[in-house]
Amino acid sequence: MEIKITRDTMSDIYFDALKIRNQVFVKEQGVPYELEVGNSVEEASSVHFVLYDDGKARGTVRLLADMNKHSALVQRMAVFAEDRHKGYAKSLFNELLLFSEKSYFTTLTLHAQLSARGFYAQFGFEEVGEIFEEAGIQHIGMEKKFN
Incomplete structure (x- = not known):
């Protein structure tokens, strides 16, 4: 297993991230491609993480730093359906957290689909605010502060 990171929206890594996101968000969840x-x-300003196993891209997540560079927004966490429940998401998210700590972010925020909020809670994220709809899917804001 290997996790590759890129900011280059012309790289193979980025295109692998788009393939995963297109399958999960657009095809499976019905999110319009224009929204995705x-x-x-945002795409060009983000850091894109892609997890590979046996030479195949399996999951992705992106990190978008705020202008102040002290906080960042976690977005587009996705793993192919056939690759779920294999620990890929945890490995990917642990790498994102290490990167975030090394980047001296003080706060990470995200919009969790309600079905995924337990996943993020295990990494120390806490719910903030009220449930809201995004792209036709129920979400809750979540936040993690670094000491």
């Missing part, structure tokens, strides 16, 4: 990959500035 509609903001090219």
